[in-house]
Amino acid sequence: MNKFDRAILRALERDARQSFADLAEEVGMSKTPCWNRVQGLEASGAILGYRAMVEPEAVGLTLDAFVQVSVSFADHAAFEAAACEHPSVIACYTTAGDADYLLHVMARDVAHLDGLLRGQLRRMPGVERFNTTIGMKRIKRAGAVMAAVE
Template identity: 55%
Template sequence: MSLDQIDHSLLAALEDDARLSFASLGEAVGLSKTPCWKRVQALEQAGAIRGYHAALDPQALGLGTAAFVRISVRFDKHAAFERAVCDHPMIVACHATVGDTDYLAHILARDMTDLDEFLRSELWRLPGVERFTTTIAMREIKSAGSLAANAARKR
């Protein structure tokens, strides 16, 4: 999909506050309500907008320990591993990687005891897991950066 400046502005405004009315959103980007609604609908249909979500604070929810786990999986178990990852609530993100390991998973836990229990009792039981290495995050510097700003930047 080819995005113009108005599309980029709409995406940035929605990324900042997805609860804006179409009238407010249109005003922010210089469109009236109906053309704004049509543009947003086209962005949704094209897949540029995947959904609308509340941004939750892990700390406020008691999930104060973040870890990144590099995981190696047996060759014949990748599909089963990926299905299991998608079903596990402590794994908030997971990426297939190239390099020494097969996956990089972002884990949120209540505390170190909760993380230790997950690693010792649950991660090992996911299909095909052969080995993993864990890195504990000390503090978060940046999360949920602006995809709209990244996409709109000049080359």
Template identity: 50%
Template sequence: MDAIDQRLLTILETNGRASFAQIAETVGLSKTPCWNRVQALEDGGVITGYRAELDRSRVGLPLLAFVDVAIDLGRHQAFEEAIAQVPAVLECHTTAGPFDYVLRVALRDVEALDQLLRTELSRLPGVKTFSTRICLKTVFQARPLMAASGTQP
């Protein structure tokens, strides 16, 4: 990946709706070579998709929580298969430390969170214990990966 590819990724990550004409002009290419490079980044698995970012509150899911989960040894695969089927779970990451996973969940209110914890999460395969933190305020989210790499358009 060269500097032009990095600039293309930076632009697309911050504005996935940018036209190829806009992108090409910004990186100093014509449209066809620009399109070819983006296609190669998609084919190579660097670009994994495009999507709209939604406001949780405006779609009825204002409560954000993080749930740390400890699993019985040998039950990780079963847990991972089961947790992937829980719609309120936006993300699931394995972790090092006292818990095996951290989940990011979005729900309508505290009652829905209580219901999720009591009737769904606690009954998933291998769940030993969990600890929940409710987010009071999101300072920022979804920082672009290319920003973390220090690449600028």
């Protein structure tokens, strides 16, 4: 990955809807080579896709919860598959420490979260126990990956 690739990724993270002409101008290339580089970044997996950022509160999701989950040894693969399929699980990470996984879950309110935890998440494969922390106020939303590269 060279300086043009990194510049393209930074620019697309900032605004993926810009035209190839604008993108090429911003990174100091002509349009066709820039387009070819974007295709190469897509093919290599450096660009995973393009999507709109949705404001959770605008669609009624006002609660962020972070759930530490301990899973029985034999059920990790099944748990991971279930976490990937669950629509309320925004992100899932393996962890080092007391728990095996950290889930980011979004819910409408505390009652909705309680229903998710008791009725769905505790029934996921291998769940032995979980501990939930409720986020009170989001300070920073998903940052730019390329800013961390610098």
